[in-house]
Amino acid sequence: MHAMAPRLAPSLLLLLSIFITLSSPTSCHPLDPLTPSEFIHVKNIVQKSYPSQNLSFHYVGLDEPEKSTVLSWQSKPTKTPPPLPRRALVVLRLKMKTLELIVDISTRSIVSKTEFDNKHGYPLLNNEEQSVAAELPFKYKPFIQSIKKRGLNMSEVVCSTFSVGWFGEAKTKRTIKINCFYKKDSVNLYVRPVEGITVAVDLDELKIVEYIDRFVAPVPKAEGTEYRASNQKPPFGPRLNGAPVMSGDEGFKLDGNTVRWANWIFHLGFDVRTGVIISQASIYDLEMHEYRRVLYRGFVSELFVPYMDPTEEWYYKTFFDCGEFGFGQSTVSLKPLTDCPANAQFMDAYYAAQDGTPVKKSNAYCIFERHAGNILWRHTELTIPDIVITEVRAEVTLVVRTVSTIGNYDYIIDWEFKPSGSIKMEVGLTGVLEIEAVNYTQIDQIEEEVFGTLVADNSIAVNHDHFLTYHLDLDVDGETNSFVKNNFVTKQATGHNTPRKSYWNIVSETAKTELDARIRLCLKPADLVVVNPIKKTKAGNPFGYRLIPGAVAGPLLLEDDYPQIRGAFTKYNVWVTPYNKSEKWAGGRHVDQSRGEDTLDAWSSRNRKIENKDIVLWYTIGFHHNPCQEDFPMMPTLSGGFELRPTNFFERSPVLKVRTIPSKHHSPNCTAKN
Ligand SMILES: [Cu+2]
The missing domain is CATH 3.10.450.40 (Nuclear Transport Factor 2; Chain: A,)
Structure with a gap:
């Protein structure tokens, strides 16, 4: 990883x-x-x-x-x-x-x-100790024997480190497990595991403390796994045009780490653990003639990825990518023109190496205007006799993007700011699946339970989840906020003298304490709104920002299973806590081998008051990933996300009077082809 x-x-x-x-x-x-x-x-x-x-x-x-x-x-x-x-x-x-x-x-x-003490988990793993640990098997005699026994060439073996989790042990050592892969004839090493071997390394002493070679499985073949463009042979896939190059104005201004774009202003930060941090996002209100506060601080707080194979070589694979591997530490340099479009501006980031010296990550994030061809708003008016009115505004948004590559997987993290006041959070999952090597080449041969999908010869892509928990410290026009559930309630239509039998209406409920705000989405239809109860529109509606969830997934592990105890912050899709500077990391302070005593679930169990308080919203994007053959050998991006959207925050649409500067570079071709 x-x-x-x-x-x-x-x-x-x-x-x-x-x-x-x-x-x-x-x-x-x-x-x-x-x-x-x-x-x-x-x-x-x-x-x-x-x-x-x-x-x-x-x-x-x-x-x-x-x-x-x-x-x-x-x-x-x-x-x-x-x-x-x-x-x-x-x-x-x-x-x-x-x-x-x-x-x-x-x-x-x-x-x-x-x-x-060492009873409450260990800190972030640094890259240097992981690199040293991953080299240890190469000098370890039993491992050399195991590779020989499999008829493999040691110079083609590469090893990687995997956090070990916690499974109820009273006493732990700071250990990490090593898995090795075969790179002969293909750089796609993660799909070619050297299966059956478990190596555990004590990270404080940097020595192998456990070694098991339980069975031999064939190393999946290299053929068809290569992904570098230079190594591909015809027939090629569809030809795709590169994006049209937009020259000139990037559309935004960068002043230090502060970004000004359209009606938005926000600050960009970076942390070795959480990656990009958006702070103090405010939007200009045309009628109030001022910037109004929306989001004080937002970031990916934790990313929990439990695999669903309970066997000896796999059971521990239940990763916490922020707290164990560092989403920032895993940030990769973005490639101009493909990771980000031609109009993007790139920024570098820094974090500390094992000896404390700064490590520079060039092009760690990019900022760009997105012209996706979407419509901001439109209307064609056909009802007025003799005239047709068509008004359309094209949508332009601003995106901040980072990519964290944690071993085999790549996570594309986008923060998209819209002139309508929405902020859209999106994650794209891509990269390489984790593969378990098996003897099967056809599903008819399988007689025992397997824990994923046979995606190629000898290759089971193991089932797993991805849960990304966002910390969203909303300050809707100020710190004092409340969390309101606008429940959709079906009502019987009586006393209206019409044939209608039913309708729905809103029954609002303000969360008083933390337990009121733990929500499993989809159980009960509701609009979830963070409001400023003190400040209201002229019509009397409290200023608010609404959560628009994406596809919902919650944990399927048993609540008392060890990974789930540690990942208890995924138990609900939505949580609200009172602002507390120390409650930043949903998985706790020290997540490697943590025991679940210091999670969002534990903090929120104190059931503190959250009404008319400075509150933090937590939202989890979840995926249950049952892999398929198209995910192999390189997974096309699968996206998920959610949106924060103004709700009675403005007096009226903030984009009614938006002006679009016509593009000089493209002349429209409006003639239909017959
Ligand atoms: Cu996945």
Whole structure:
């Protein structure tokens, strides 16, 4: 599940640090991600406190100021108020213990220190330790024997690391499992597992602590698995035109990490654990002549991917990709023109390596205007005698995109801002399926239960789920918000003297506490709205933003199954919690081998008050993935998502008076072909 990230060459690093020392760029926005120079300061401050000790950095990220501090800083009348103190949260492994530090970068000091025992999970796995672990089997005699026994060439074997989960053990060690693959004749290694072998590595001691070679299965053939364009032979698939190149204006302005586009303004951040962070999204109101607040902070909080094979080699595969592997750490550089269109602008991102030095991820995210050919709104009026009125506005939106590749799978994460006030969150799943090697080449041969679909000779693509839980700290025109369920209720039509027997109407219910706001979608039809109960339209409707869910999937594992205890934040599709700066990560603080005591489910069980409070909405996009042959050898993107849409937030449609600048580059061809 892990691929090695390129690090800055030492000479480049030195150059960078000289440049940083000389130019010493200061952060402009309190939510800006840590800069390379800040990473270096943090590393130096920490190393000074623990001289000549074997430190391993597992997380370094902005410890953002409390919301109230950020908001009062922004409301200062001076145009550029002095920057707020910059702090970093640092998670280390030191002497077999997890240590959390808050480092004040401004004063060059450590302001707090918390030590954790090993009973509540372990921090993010860093790339370096995973790379070292993945190399260990190659020097391990029993493994060399196993490869020989299978008649495979060791130089064609590659290994990858897989988190081990937690299955009720009272005492754990920080371990990881290794699976190996065969790359001879095809780079598509994940579809060619060397099956039957289990290797476990102790990450603190970096040695193999468990080795089982239970059975031999054929390595699936290379033929038909290659995906590089340069290696394809005819006949080729359909020819697709590249997108028309749009020149000139990108359509948005980037000021530091702040994006201004159409009627939107928002801030872009990045975190090694969660990837891209959207902050302080506000939309301009034409009638109020001001930007109005919508989303204080939004990000993918956790991604839970349990596989559905209970056998020895597979049962533990129940991944938490944010908390274990880091959605940000797994961010890949985007390819211009294909990952993002020609009009995209790219931004780099940084995170800390195992030794604390900044790792640069070039083109980590892109921002682009999307001209998808959709209609923003239209109407043809045919009822007025003698005239036909047709008014159409083409839709243009702004997309922020990142891709996280966690081993075999690629997740495309899009945040799309619409001039209508909607924000659309979308995830695209693509990449390579996890394959279990079997003896079968035809389903008629199968006599025992298999745990997926036979997608090619000797290849079972194993069933699994993907649950992406979003943290959405909505501030609908201010912090004080409530969560309202507008239930659709069927009513009997009596007393109206018409032949109608029934209709539906809305019965509103405001969630008072957290338990009122745990929702399994589809059980009961309802519009779910975050409202500002204090601020209302002229007609008296509270300003609101509505959740428009996408396709819904909830967990199918038993509630007391260990992966589900750890992934209990998927139990409901929607949760609402009161704002608490420390409740960012739905799977808990330390997710690797966590035991489920520190999840969104656990926090929300306290049943705190959420009415007229600063609240956070949590939404989970779910997929039950029963693979099919088209998903092999490279899965065409499967998308899912949801939308936040203004609901009585504006007095009227905010896009009624939208103006479209006509495109100079295309002359319309309006003549129908006969
Ligand atoms: Cu899948």
